[in-house]
Amino acid sequence: MAFDIKTPGLATTVQDQGRTGHYNVGIPQSGSLDQYSAELGNALVGNTAKEAVLECTYLGPALTTDQDAVVAVTGAPVEVKVNGETRPQWTRLQLNAGDELSFGVIKGGTRYYIAVQGGIDVPEVLGSRSTYSLGAIGGFHGRKLEAGDQVPVGAPLNAGALPDSDTVPEEFRPVFAKEQAVRIVLGLYDHLLTEEGLDNLLNGEWKLTPVADRMGLRYSGPGVKWKQREQPFGAGSDPSNIVDAGYAVGSIQIPGGTQPIILHRDAVSGGGYAMVGTVISADMDLVARAAPGTATRFVAVSQDEALVAREELAELKKNARAALGASG
Known part of the structure; x- marks a missing residue:
């Protein structure tokens, strides 16, 4: 399974919990900047906290899926659209093969996250799938996504089991204050x-x-x-x-x-x-x-x-x- 990137957004990268143990030789940990939001996205789609997600900065991508997929968008408030129709954030979404996921204008904060059941399945580098762009390591070929990329998605975990609830309760959603x-x-x-x-x-x-x-x-x-x-x-x-x-x-x-x-x-x-x-x-x-x-x-x-x-x-x-x- 893969996501086909139609437009990449401003700076969309693959991130997970980061790579530790290499800071002493100048390699930073990288990983999702807002770990909490990324982890809740993973929870919604039945992943563990460590699966890789897409981190979107300000302007998100437009992508299609070549197979049915379960996704969730968490983090900074933004309009989420499936085939042009608005869908809720902080909620599990079902995509059918060929559906397009895209985004409107961000309404606060800077970054939001696309989690997918099975996680983004790029190779691990030094124990992490996170992108470190300055060093050109990890993620998708060590860089932010570009139009035409095909980003692989892993197989569902736990035989595709999903959590009981499909929405993160309001009291657990972070605030993006001024x-x-x-x-x-x-x-x-x-x-x-x-x-x-x-x-x-x-x-x-x-x-x-x-x-x-x-x-x-x-x-x-x-x-x-x-x-x-x-x-x-x-x-x-x-x-x-x-x-x-x-x-x-x-x-x-x-x-x-x-x-x-x-x-x-x-x-x-x-x-x-x-x-x-x-x-x-x-x-x-x-x-x-x-x-x-x-x-x-x-x-x-x-x-x-x-x-x-x-x-x-x-x-x-x-x-x-x-x-x-x-x-x-």
Whole structure:
């Protein structure tokens, strides 16, 4: 079975939960930016959380299926159309052979997901089917989809068994708001900020700029101030520079003290900018849901609070699958 791509959309890629264990050699984890939405799409069509999906950015593809297929569209709000007729999002859909799936204008957020029963069946590279476009690995030939591509779909899991419910209840659907409070753990280099600089970071309002992709998201706002110091050899002249260090996924950099950048799932693994904080893992999906112009405040939490938030997110996913009657 395959999807025939008629028009590819702006940046449609194959993604799954990502590839781990290779960050130390400069290969990022990649994977769906909004893992929660992708996982619920998989649950709707009877997949486990690890099956590959199509991640659509702003403008989605138009595709046809060469066999009957079960799909679901989750994530950012967008008009879903089958043969030109509107169909609900966050709901399991039956496609017949030859049907066309297409999309209207996105109404919030940036990315939505197409899950299909059996998952997108491209080869695994380093343990993942995710596309890392900069490195041209994984996904469909290491790139975003193009018109004329035939994207293979795997065989249904568990003899084609589907969850009891065909719709994700409203209480389990994420919100795509115009304002966000993003929790961060300060460090490793927040001590290089002045008192005013730290206050601006935590109490100022920052807005997401259009300069945002899978590598990182740039914000504009009040800026920060750095303590004047004698730069160590090799660190460069700007006080926001350091001698090279490794970057955690979710690291916040503020080059030159002006615009923070949150590194996301395709970001480089090291460099020479000071990391003043790191977005907690439980809020990385939240960051991925932001559209340009989203007003954002950074809220400092402890590592213990971050661990609790991670457990709460895992429990939310578990409860959402239970509400669907989904296994795995």
